[in-house]
């Protein structure tokens with residue numbers, strides 16, 4: 001018999017784009033021309049060549065801009081989440097957004113994914129040193145079966161704790177070195193397939 005799963009789903013660049021709309025906000029104000037496709041790291045100070053302090057300030061400005069509310073979800077992610085919910089899985093958004101983004105995220109989920117998520121958890125942000133509980137700890141506490149992520153650092157931390165991770169291919173995880181519990185996937189199709197296997201008590205297969 002199939003077993004329903006408990007799943008953590010990242011927000012930024014998994015449910016909806018973040019780097020791209022953030023750069024649309026950042027570039028004209030700084031006379032720069034950064035593109036998401038060129039981001040080889042998820043660390044903003046590294047990618048933008050600015051201090052950690054400035055990168056936090058920039059993210060807060062973006063959070064306060066009103067633009068975060070308006071980012072459309074990835075249609076593929078929205079459709080996949082509905083499929084998983086229909087399979088009976090318990091879904092939780094687990095995001096390292098902080099501060100002003102917290103109420104916006106709750107509104108955004110209510111608007112774009114009504115009835116899909118059991119709850120939203122705001123984890124520590126390992127890149128900026130804000131927050132307390134890591135995604136790994138939250139996933140352990142909530143007995144998650146798997147996490148869907150685009151940040152190789154969070155995916156690997158969960159994988160090392162025995163939680164399967166689906167790492168969606170993005171420019172910043174292109175050179176991902178691999179872990180036996182991390183499934184580096186092009187899109188949501190192998191995620192849906194892998195989770196179906198997990199409900200049957202099997203392991204996902206690699207593409």
Ligand SMILES: [Mg+2]
Nearest residue numbers: 010012013150
């Ligand atoms: Mg993300």
